[in-house]
Amino acid sequence: MTEFYREYLAVAVLIGAALALVGLMLGVGKLIRPVRPQADKYITYEAGSDPVGGWGQSNVRYYVYALLFVIFDVEAVFIFPWAVGLEPLGIFGLVEMVVFILILVLGLVYAWRKGVLRWA
Amino acid sequence: MMLALEIGWGTTLAIKTLVVLTIIPLGALILGYTFLLKMMSHMQSRLGPMDPGGFHGWFQLVGDGLKFLQKEDIMPAQADRKVFAMAPAVVVLSTFLIFAVIPMGPDLVVENLDVGIFYALAVSSLSVVGVLMAGWSSANKFALLSALRSAAQLIAYELPLLLATVGVIIQAGTLNLQEIVLAQQNGAIFGWSGIGDPFILTQFVGFTLFLVAAQAELSQTPFDMPVAESELVSGYMVEYTGFRFLFFFIGEFGTAFAFAAIAATLFLGGWSIPGVTGDMANILGPFVLFAKLMAVAFLMFWVRFTYPRLREDQLQSLAWKVLIPIGLINILITGILKVAI
Numbered sequence: 074m075t076e077f078y079r080e081y082l083a084v085a086v087l088i089g090a091a092l093a094l095v096g097l098m099l100g101v102g103k104l105i106r107p108v109r110p111q112a113d114k115y116i117t118y119e120a121g122s123d124p125v126g127g128w129g130q131s132n133v134r135y136y137v138y139a140l141l142f143v144i145f146d147v148e149a150v151f152i153f154p155w156a157v158g159l160e161p162l163g164i165f166g167l168v169e170m171v172v173f174i175l176i177l178v179l180g181l182v183y184a185w186r187k188g189v190l191r192w193a
Numbered sequence: 194m195m196l197a198l199e200i201g202w203g204t205t206l207a208i209k210t211l212v213v214l215t216i217i218p219l220g221a222l223i224l225g226y227t228f229l230l231k232m233m234s235h236m237q238s239r240l241g242p243m244d245p246g247g248f249h250g251w252f253q254l255v256g257d258g259l260k261f262l263q264k265e266d267i268m269p270a271q272a273d274r275k276v277f278a279m280a281p282a283v284v285v286l287s288t289f290l291i292f293a294v295i296p297m298g299p300d301l302v303v304e305n306l307d308v309g310i311f312y313a314l315a316v317s318s319l320s321v322v323g324v325l326m327a328g329w330s331s332a333n334k335f336a337l338l339s340a341l342r343s344a345a346q347l348i349a350y351e352l353p354l355l356l357a358t359v360g361v362i363i364q365a366g367t368l369n370l371q372e373i374v375l376a377q378q379n380g381a382i383f384g385w386s387g388i389g390d391p392f393i394l395t396q397f398v399g400f401t402l403f404l405v406a407a408q409a410e411l412s413q414t415p416f417d418m419p420v421a422e423s424e425l426v427s428g429y430m431v432e433y434t435g436f437r438f439l440f441f442f443i444g445e446f447g448t449a450f451a452f453a454a455i456a457a458t459l460f461l462g463g464w465s466i467p468g469v470t471g472d473m474a475n476i477l478g479p480f481v482l483f484a485k486l487m488a489v490a491f492l493m494f495w496v497r498f499t500y501p502r503l504r505e506d507q508l509q510s511l512a513w514k515v516l517i518p519i520g521l522i523n524i525l526i527t528g529i530l531k532v533a534i
Contacts, residue, residue, distance in 0.1 A: 102266070
């Protein structure tokens with residue numbers, strides 16, 4: 074196994090350990106906690122009144138923000154390798170990134186003017 | 194150094210995993226006890242948490258723990274059972290994975306990944322998935338509203354968080370957290386290297402951005418719209434009881450602990466203090482890092498206990514119209530200064 078894979082083995086081990094801890098605690102909890110089934114306990118909580126309808130609905134706004142996020146997040150990912158290599162790249166890298174960020178800002182300004190960032 | 198070489202990497206890894214397994218609940222307890230119970234009681238004149246057990250209400254946390262133990266495990270009849278059961282595990286998992294890269298000393302780190310900070314930010318945003326799973330599978334209107342608000346908030350503030358760290362990465366020239374600490378230890382501010390270069394001095398804008406964004410990522414009070422207890426009755430966690438609820442608590446405070454540690458590492462020099470190197474740094478490192486992260490956590494909780502809640506639209510426009518532009522400008526200025534000087 075190369076060093077590279079060994080480093081990520083630690084991540085895999087941590088995933089296993091976290092899941093094991095969750096399982097262990099739930100297992101211990103199962104031994105201790107009381108069980109008194111009553112049909113009323115399993116009704117969806119709605120501040121005391123009987124629940125109305127099935128699943129809730131929500132504002133479509135959230136979807137627009139999610140779209141906006143995907144664009145900006147992917148672009149932010151490109152900034153990271155540039156930030157690491159800025160010293161060797163020098164002026165060339167800097168100019169490239171200024172252009173890149175300006176295009177990013179242009180996208181934000183466009184979304185802003187289009188009213189995407191307005192909640193109402 | 195001499196410690197690490199004696200035993201094989203398998204044993205080392207096992208020990209490190211055990212350490213992480215203890216640090217996270219412990220860190221969550223420390224933050225919960227010091228700040229949520231004691232500091233909040235003092236700042237907001239709350240009498241309850243100061244009472245149990247006599248001296249300063251030391252028994253309160255034990256009582257809370259015992260209460261979680263004896264709670265019945267209730268799953269609503271309408272819930273999507275598998276997803277409902279898995280959601281807390283996803284949240285806890287995301288907290289655990291962050292701790293893999295936080296260095297506590299020159300040799301004290303679970304795995305010194307080259308992409309360190311990038312990895313930490315990536316796994317920390319996994320918790321969004323857990324929150325969405327919890328909110329959706331509960332089949333509860335409050336929970337669904339809260340999960341969507343939470344997801345929108347977490348992704349909106351993910352960007353300022355990323356942009357705030359880029360300034361540090363430009364200055365250090367690496368993503369590796371261990372090397373970022375060393376860059377601060379060996380750095381110099383305008384040629385003066387007396388205390389190195391803790392990036393809080395040169396990246397103060399980045400530090401502020403990071404704290405604001407971290408506050409939102411943790412759904413702490415100016416940004417606690419998703420769990421607003423007066424209207425959403427604690428949001429996506431509303432249908433959870435007992436230990437499953439406890440996992441969300443551990444996730445919340447464990448992640449607060451991790452974010453404070455990352456902020457301390459990126460901006461305050463992590464485990465290093467001037468004049469301490471080698472084995473001594475390995476011994477003192479964890480304590481130094483702990484002191485620094487408690488200072489950062491104090492700031493975060495101070496804000497949490499002092500400010501009123503932002504409205505949902507104010508919250509989104511703060512992220513998109515203020516923090517992200519500032520973050521981009523900060524990157525440009527840092528880049529220009531880095532190349533020019």
